[in-house]
Amino acid sequence: MFYREAGQFKTSYAADMAIFPIRQDRIAMLLLLAFAFAGVPLLAAFHVPPFNSEYLLRAIILPFLILSLAAIGVNVLIGYCGQVSLGSGAFMAIGAYSAYKFNTGIPGLWLPPLPTLASILLGGLMASIAGIVFGIPSLRIKGLYLSVATLAAQFFFDWLFLRVKWFTNYAPSGSVSAPELSFFGLTVASPVEKYLLALTFVCVFALGAKNLARGNLGRQWMAIRDMDIAAELIGIRPLAAKLSAFAVSSFIIGVAGALWAFVYLGSWEPLAFNIDRSLQLLFMVIIGGLGTILGSFLGAAFILLLPIALSQLPAAVGLKISTATITHLEFIIFGSLICFLLIKEPLGFARLWQIGKEKLRLWPFPY
Amino acid sequence: MSEPKSAPAEALLSLENISLSFGGLKAVSDVSFDIRKGEIRAIIGPNGAGKTSMLNCINGFYHPQQGRITFKGRTRKSMRPHEAARGGIARTFQNVALFKGMTTLDNIMTGRALRMKRGVLWQLLRAGPALREEIEHRRFCEEIIDFLEIEHIRKTPVGKLPYGLQKRVELGRALAMEPDLLLLDEPMAGMNLEEKQDMSRFILDVNRRDGTTIALIEHDMGVVMDISDRVVVLEYGRKIADGVPADVQGNQKVIDAYLGVPR
Ligand SMILES: Nc1ncnc2c1ncn2[C@@H]1O[C@H](COP(=O)(O)OP(=O)(O)OP(=O)(O)O)[C@@H](O)[C@H]1O
Ligand SMILES: [Mg+2]
Numbered sequence: 001m002f003y004r005e006a007g008q009f010k011t012s013y014a015a016d017m018a019i020f021p022i023r024q025d026r027i028a029m030l031l032l033l034a035f036a037f038a039g040v041p042l043l044a045a046f047h048v049p050p051f052n053s054e055y056l057l058r059a060i061i062l063p064f065l066i067l068s069l070a071a072i073g074v075n076v077l078i079g080y081c082g083q084v085s086l087g088s089g090a091f092m093a094i095g096a097y098s099a100y101k102f103n104t105g106i107p108g109l110w111l112p113p114l115p116t117l118a119s120i121l122l123g124g125l126m127a128s129i130a131g132i133v134f135g136i137p138s139l140r141i142k143g144l145y146l147s148v149a150t151l152a153a154q155f156f157f158d159w160l161f162l163r164v165k166w167f168t169n170y171a172p173s174g175s176v177s178a179p180e181l182s183f184f185g186l187t188v189a190s191p192v193e194k195y196l197l198a199l200t201f202v203c204v205f206a207l208g209a210k211n212l213a214r215g216n217l218g219r220q221w222m223a224i225r226d227m228d229i230a231a232e233l234i235g236i237r238p239l240a241a242k243l244s245a246f247a248v249s250s251f252i253i254g255v256a257g258a259l260w261a262f263v264y265l266g267s268w269e270p271l272a273f274n275i276d277r278s279l280q281l282l283f284m285v286i287i288g289g290l291g292t293i294l295g296s297f298l299g300a301a302f303i304l305l306l307p308i309a310l311s312q313l314p315a316a317v318g319l320k321i322s323t324a325t326i327t328h329l330e331f332i333i334f335g336s337l338i339c340f341l342l343i344k345e346p347l348g349f350a351r352l353w354q355i356g357k358e359k360l361r362l363w364p365f366p367y
Numbered sequence: 368m369s370e371p372k373s374a375p376a377e378a379l380l381s382l383e384n385i386s387l388s389f390g391g392l393k394a395v396s397d398v399s400f401d402i403r404k405g406e407i408r409a410i411i412g413p414n415g416a417g418k419t420s421m422l423n424c425i426n427g428f429y430h431p432q433q434g435r436i437t438f439k440g441r442t443r444k445s446m447r448p449h450e451a452a453r454g455g456i457a458r459t460f461q462n463v464a465l466f467k468g469m470t471t472l473d474n475i476m477t478g479r480a481l482r483m484k485r486g487v488l489w490q491l492l493r494a495g496p497a498l499r500e501e502i503e504h505r506r507f508c509e510e511i512i513d514f515l516e517i518e519h520i521r522k523t524p525v526g527k528l529p530y531g532l533q534k535r536v537e538l539g540r541a542l543a544m545e546p547d548l549l550l551l552d553e554p555m556a557g558m559n560l561e562e563k564q565d566m567s568r569f570i571l572d573v574n575r576r577d578g579t580t581i582a583l584i585e586h587d588m589g590v591v592m593d594i595s596d597r598v599v600v601l602e603y604g605r606k607i608a609d610g611v612p613a614d615v616q617g618n619q620k621v622i623d624a625y626l627g628v629p630r
Contacts, residue, residue: 013505014498211493215501216476216483219469223477226466233426233464234544235452235481244487291468 019210036199044192057191064304065198066259071284071296072209073252078282079291080213081245082225083138087150088281090157091127091250092257093273097167099123099258103179104169116181120258127254128247130157135246139239154275161270177267194263201259205252210293212248221245222291253281286338289350298349306330376403378437379548379580380425385434387420394420395431396604402548407574407581409595409612411588413624416601418584419461422550425582426451426458439547453481457546459537461553461584467526471536474525475511478543479504511539515569531562538569549573551583555590563587567594592616600624 010016020026043051050056074088102122105113114122134153138146161167168176181188181197188197212218220241223231232238261268280303288299307330314321321329341348381401387394395417402408410418423429425436427446436443438454446454457478466474483504489497512518515535520528525536534554541549554570555563571594573579585591591598592612600608600615602624608615615621 013502013509017501017505208491211491212487215490215493215497216480216485217487217490219473219477220480222469222473223466223480226468227464229428230460230464230466231477232448233428233452233458234478234540235449236477237449 017214019207033203037196041192041196054191057195060304060308062191062195062198062264063260064300065195065202066256066264067281067284067304068297068300069198069202069205069259070253070256070281071288071300072206072293073249073254073256074281075285075288075291075293075296076209076213076221076252077245077249079285079289079295080218080225081221081242081249083135083242083245084143084147084282085150085249086147086275086278086282087134087153087157088253089273089275089277090154091131091253092260092277093157093161093270094127094130094250095120095123095254095257096261096268096273097123097161098126098254099262100169100176100178101167103262113179115183116179116262117183120255120262123258124251124255127257128251131246131250131253132243135243138242138246151275154278158270158274161273173269175267175269178262178265181262188263198259198263201255205255206293206296209248209252213291213293217241217244225291283334283338285348287334287341287348289348290346292347292350294353295348295350298353302349303334306333376405378402379404379439380582381437382421382425383435383437385421385424385431385436387417387424387429387431393604395424395601397433398601398604398606399434400599400606400609402580402582403597405574405578405580406596407570407583407594409591409598410582410584410601411586411591411598412601415603417604418601419552420604421601422458422552422582422584425548426456426550452544455544455547456550457541457544457548458550459534459541459552459554461556463530463533463537465525465533465537465540468524470522470524471517471528471539472505472508472512472521474536475508475539475543476504478540479508481544508539508543511542514542514572515539516565531558534558534566535569538566542573545577547580549579549581551581551585553584553586555585555587563590570594588616 010021015021018026020029040051040057044057070088070092073091074085077083077085099119099122102111102114103116103119105111130153134150137149141149162174165171168174181194183197188194213221220231220236221244223234223236224238224241224245228238231241257273261272265272284299284303285296286299287302288297289295307326310326310329310333311323314326345351347354378401381399383399385398386396388396398417398421410421412418420429424431424434424445427448427450430445434444436446438446438451438456466477469477483500485497485500489495493501512521515538517532517535517539520532520536525533528536538551538554541551551570555566558566567590570581570583574581583591583595595612597610598608598612598615599606600618600621602620607620607624608618610618
């Protein structure tokens with residue numbers, strides 16, 4: 001009844017092309033952003049539960065935001081351009097280690113330690129370059145074979161960061177710690193500050209990715225995904241389209257990797273970015289919805305929250321389940337959900353959300 | 368409807384001695400014909416005659432082993448697909464080749480891809496020149512959507528559309544390229560009479576209004592005789608007749624080919 005667009009006529013193409021063409025969506029989005037940017041810090045400052053707990057911000061919302069960002073990157077490549085990659089973890093690692101190197105200075109290249117923001121963005125750039133290089137085979141090989149090639153990238157970089165001590169500044173343990181985070185003179189240290197930092201990155205990148213995806217470049221990606229031969233015959237160059245998707249995707253993933261290391265983990269080892277991470281990101285975009293920005297958030301939320309829910313719920317209702325069983329349960333739920341979605345609804349949760357909205361538009365009338 | 372054109376127009380495309388084979392199978396052997404500026408040229412022939420292969424040679428999807436292709440005065444042995452697209456050749460496919468996950472509007476907008484020049488950074492901001500460009504091309508595509516009478520499915524993913532509408536969207540995507548030469552591979556296959564009439568009207572309109580040259584493969588003889596200016600007939604990869612519809616219709620070889628007279 002309230003969610004309806006009746007009477008909202010669009011009088012220009014610009015209005016029809018707006019990111020949220022329906023007024024109610026626009027208002028909801030503004031409220032959500034206002035709550036995220038102003039409400040949450042205020043509630044935390046006044047110790048209002050549940051935002052008084054550091055745990056919620058630090059251990060749930062922060063990883064959710066950063067992994068959503070990485071999932072957006074993965075979605076650009078897999079969801080929009082149709083190039084299945086199993087190397088996302090490696091590109092996160094490249095972002096993280098490059099940012100670390102830029103942030104601590106590279107004497108060999110006469111580079112002084114760079115500011116945090118510059119380091120993070122340069123980390124993304126390095127990942128982007130690596131993405132282009134590892135994307136080149138996509139011009140020749142497709143589908144499963146391409147995934148195997150990206151898997152090779154994953155193992156190569158795992159090995160590189162573990163064995164080549166230069167990347168870790170010769171830290172004896174192999175684990176590195178991020179220097180203090182400072183942005184234009186402001187130090188970011190408390191959970192709320194870190195939360196705001198990640199939130200800003202996610203919002204800016206999500207908007208940018210959405211803009212690219214619904215513009216000329218995004219249409220070229222989707223054309224390549226849906227039928228590369230037809231795309232070529234209307235003049236789209238597969239080389240440019242695929243490599244640009246690899247570049248944009250790995251840039252976003254690289255930045256997410258740098259944030260994961262610097263902001264969430266603080267100190268990390270190569271294990272943080274192994275094949276498990278790649279698979280986790282892949283599951284996020286499949287479950288959330290291939291080819292939607294919204295789906296990246298939904299998928300990240302689901303994958304992060306399910307284990308927490310599984311570990312809390314049985315205890316809450318008085319059931320005793322061993323942690324091993326819970327882990328198994330997790331796998332079973334993920335596995336069956338992915339099979340179900342791939343067969344029934346490849347657009348994932350995002351599509352279910354849309355169907356829900358369409359139903360709501362008509363509500364309370366069935367037609 | 369084959370009024371003689373006032374002046375004999377020059378050839379937009381000419382094919383000389385084209386031969387194409389797949390392994391041992393000769394799909395096209397030594398075929399020559401031309402397509403004049405502004406005409407509707409039909410290519411007909413029984414199943415497997417090599418009609419689609421011929422179109423594939425024209426827009427660079429197949430590379431003929433022999434022969435020469437002259438398009439807009441430039442002679443080549445074969446083309447690359449994106450060269451053909453850039454040169455102004457657009458086409459539709461026998462079994463619709465749309466981007467199934469994209470909406471009707473987005474499919475048609477991809478036809479403008481080559482004409483959209485704004486850089487990635489502007490697209491990232493979706494502001495200023497990039498937004499203006501996007502709106503300008505949107506307007507162009509909306510005109511095509513109006514013309515093809517598919518306003519109601521503008522935002523529907525094309526994978527869900529019935530076949531007849533998909534064919535229309537595919538024509539729309541080709542028109543969005545503003546081609547000089549439009550290749551249509553069985554645009555009316557599987558359509559009922561009414562849909563065929565609509566499609567014929569669109570094809571004639573495009574030809575008359577925009578002066579677009581059209582090469583069309585079609586099995587429905589009624590349609591072919593009605594809308595085409597000249598017809599070339601293929602059988603077993605060879606050209607067996609070429610001329611205005613009335614001549615071709617009376618040609619004994621053509622009659623035999625269609626009736627399947629053993630030779
Ligand atoms: N890619 C290919 N590989 C192998 N053989 C092919 C290929 N494309 C076409 N052929 C063969 O070439 C011959 C001509 O095919 P083509 O598709 O050009 O015929 P057509 O005239 O379009 O027929 P139809 O009316 O059935 O569409 C056929 O024998 C076909 O099997
Ligand atoms: Mg054919």
